Amino acid sequence: MKKIFATFLLAACAGGAWAGGMESLESFVKTVKSGRADFTQTVTAPPRDGQPGRAKTSTGTFEFQRPGKFKFDYQKPFAQSIVADGKTLWLYDADLNQVTQRAQSQALGSTPAALIAAAPDLRALQADFALEGAPERDGLQWVKATPKTKDGQLQSVQVGFEGDALAALEILDSFGQRSVLKFSKVQVNPALGAGAFAFKAPAGADVIKQ
Numbered sequence: 001m002k003k004i005f006a007t008f009l010l011a012a013c014a015g016g017a018w019a020g021g022m023e024s025l026e027s028f029v030k031t032v033k034s035g036r037a038d039f040t041q042t043v044t045a046p047p048r049d050g051q052p053g054r055a056k057t058s059t060g061t062f063e064f065q066r067p068g069k070f071k072f073d074y075q076k077p078f079a080q081s082i083v084a085d086g087k088t089l090w091l092y093d094a095d096l097n098q099v100t101q102r103a104q105s106q107a108l109g110s111t112p113a114a115l116i117a118a119a120p121d122l123r124a125l126q127a128d129f130a131l132e133g134a135p136e137r138d139g140l141q142w143v144k145a146t147p148k149t150k151d152g153q154l155q156s157v158q159v160g161f162e163g164d165a166l167a168a169l170e171i172l173d174s175f176g177q178r179s180v181l182k183f184s185k186v187q188v189n190p191a192l193g194a195g196a197f198a199f200k201a202p203a204g205a206d207v208i209k210q
Contacts, residue, residue: 021133021141024161026122034065035116035166036190037183039072046176053177062183064117068104069197083199084113090199099201102210112157112171115145134158140167 039062045053058077064070074080079094084104091100111118119125125145134142140160147154153174160168165186171179201207 020136021143021161022131024141024164025131025143025159027164028161028166029119029122029125031164032188034189034192036063036187037061037166038185039181039183041179041181043177043179063192063196065192065197066117067120068118070113070117071197083197084117085197085199092205097202097205099205099207100210101207111154112169115157115159116166
């Protein structure tokens with residue numbers, strides 16, 4: 001009987017900890033309408049022939065304004081930008097001097113960006129993702145989000161919170177590639193200018209519409 005009670009108690013405690021991630025996500029979506037942070041992203045290829053996958057690290061800054069506006073500015077090792085202005089998603093590669101333009105409504109539904117910036121509330125997120133609390137680790141509370149549509153390139157995303165503050169994203173794509181973003185110097189609800197998410201293709205850049 002003691003063993004059964006102990007097992008039940010551990011399960012209850014774990015369930016409470018896992019629920020904390022969902023509570024953090026709900027609070028984040030409800031109360032954080034804009035944000036700014038630095039990020040470090042590490043992308044690891046899937047292992048091949050018994051060898052571990054190679055990892056590549058990049059750094060930059062991130063801003064968002066709910067609903068549907070965000071900007072990733074990659075600074076190292078290569079300059080790139082991903083900008084969503086509410087209607088159009090722009091991808092700019094400085095080395096290639098190339099811009100890719102897509103309709104935002106067709107590009108964001110079941111993506112990590114939707115978890116951070118696109119959805120106006122938790123119900124909207126649940127329309128595109130199956131959400132569940134995940135075990136606490138690295139001092140963070142986690143939520144696992146699995147896209148409900150199976151035809152995309154995203155397998156799952158885990159969102160890590162420190163309290164109600166966004167701290168990390170772990171993204172697994174359908175090819176087995178893992179991308180981990182860690183956020184620092186997070187600012188909650190900063191005032192962002194009207195032109196913060198405006199994008200204009202640089203002079204001479206090739207613009208590809210998809």
